[in-house]
Amino acid sequence: MTSPLPPGATIGILGGGQLGRMAALAASDLGYKCHIFSPDADAPAKEVSGAQTTAPYEDLDAARKFAQSVDVVTFEFENVPDDVLAVISELSPVRPSAEALHVSQDRQTEKAFINRLGISTAPWAPVLEQSDLSTAAAQTGFPAILKTARLGYDGKGQVRVDAKSDLMAAWTSIGKMPSVLEGFVDFEREISVIVARSVESKTESYVPVDNVHKDHILYSTSAPSSVSEEIGEKAKQIADKIVTALNLVGLLAVEMFVMRDGSVLVNEIAPRPHNSGHWTMDACAASQFEQFIRAVVGLPLRDPSRHSNAVMTNLIGYEADRWKDLAGEASTCLHLYGKANALPGRKMGHVTRLFPAKGCT
Ligand code: AMP
Numbered sequence: 001m002t003s004p005l006p007p008g009a010t011i012g013i014l015g016g017g018q019l020g021r022m023a024a025l026a027a028s029d030l031g032y033k034c035h036i037f038s039p040d041a042d043a044p045a046k047e048v049s050g051a052q053t054t055a056p057y058e059d060l061d062a063a064r065k066f067a068q069s070v071d072v073v074t075f076e077f078e079n080v081p082d083d084v085l086a087v088i089s090e091l092s093p094v095r096p097s098a099e100a101l102h103v104s105q106d107r108q109t110e111k112a113f114i115n116r117l118g119i120s121t122a123p124w125a126p127v128l129e130q131s132d133l134s135t136a137a138a139q140t141g142f143p144a145i146l147k148t149a150r151l152g153y154d155g156k157g158q159v160r161v162d163a164k165s166d167l168m169a170a171w172t173s174i175g176k177m178p179s180v181l182e183g184f185v186d187f188e189r190e191i192s193v194i195v196a197r198s199v200e201s202k203t204e205s206y207v208p209v210d211n212v213h214k215d216h217i218l219y220s221t222s223a224p225s226s227v228s229e230e231i232g233e234k235a236k237q238i239a240d241k242i243v244t245a246l247n248l249v250g251l252l253a254v255e256m257f258v259m260r261d262g263s264v265l266v267n268e269i270a271p272r273p274h275n276s277g278h279w280t281m282d283a284c285a286a287s288q289f290e291q292f293i294r295a296v297v298g299l300p301l302r303d304p305s306r307h308s309n310a311v312m313t314n315l316i317g318y319e320a321d322r323w324k325d326l327a328g329e330a331s332t333c334l335h336l337y338g339k340a341n342a343l344p345g346r347k348m349g350h351v352t353r354l355f356p357a358k359g360c361t
């Protein structure tokens with residue numbers, strides 16, 4: 001049995017956004033310290049952590065110093081550059097591992113990995129150069145979505161393609177980058193499963209949840225999902241299969257499409273806490289952030305059952321200006337991320353409304 005890091009040890013987190021902030025708060029509850037590495041001096045996670053490095057992710061000297069000063073390194077976003085991870089991995093344990101991160105950094109690698117496990121995705125084909133466009137379209141049909149293989153999030157780096165004549169314009173609009181062309185699927189609903197996996201290879205997953213996106217950004221999550229028990233079980237098994245195949249220690253979020261015939265397709269995976277798991281902070285004895293920290297430091301995982309059903313709604317841009325009204329609602333749990341500028345599309349906070357229920361799992 002691997003010994004867990006003792007309280008007082010320092011967890012290094014690459015990335016300083018709200019996911020890092022909420023992870024650092026959970027780490028603090030368990031007696032751990034956090035050191036945040038981010039190029040942004042005002043990063044939300046830095047406000048709640050004892051140590052900070054402000055440097056570009058490409059600064060290998062800063063990454064080396066950071067790795068030497070912590071006991072384990074994790075990350076709160078996927079796009080950590082390869083050479084930085086390599087440098088850090090030589091000096092400190094990294095959980096999840098660089099290998100697990102690699103798979104989810106690139107949509108081509110990710111979809112190929114998922115398909116190799118016998119798990120379905122929307123039909124897709126790689127587009128490395130312009131000449132691949134028409135072969136790819138022959139595989140996916142129309143409508144389709146062209147997505148950059150790397151660095152896309154919240155709908156950035158994606159464009160819908162309705163006909164062959166739109167392919168060139170779509171390719172130009174995403175900057176002629178290596179991409180995947182994906183068939184547009186007419187799903188019945190979007191769900192996700194968040195699964196934690198410990199150093200001891202034990203997995204615990206939260207109940208599947210329903211997600212609603214607006215303008216490609218998550219708008220709300222309802223727990224539990226209203227899918228049948230059978231589909232819910234299928235979704236949990238898919239998440240379990242992927243996290244085990246990745247040999248991932250940490251947290252994995254798996255976003256899925258439920259089709260009208262009850263089949264389940266994986267859309268994408270994220271090897272970190274996820275927006276669709278924020279409801280667990282208020283509706284479960286152990287939040288996704290606590291499970292994440294436990295996995296990273298080598299502690300056993302907790303029971304992921306919920307004591308309440310919940311609806312989480314993001315506060316995007318100026319929606320957070322309603323903080324006073326929201327703070328006055330007795331049954332609403334308000335979380336704000338400490339961000340100064342409410343830019344359109346920026347996640348400023350979230351609220352969770354609880355519906356205590358009997359027999360929750
Ligand atoms: P993604 O960045 O891949 O998670 O896509 C963001 C959102 O776009 C998803 O949550 C869906 O609502 C929508 N979307 C992405 N891919 C597809 C697809 N192949 N078919 C239909 N809708 C999609």
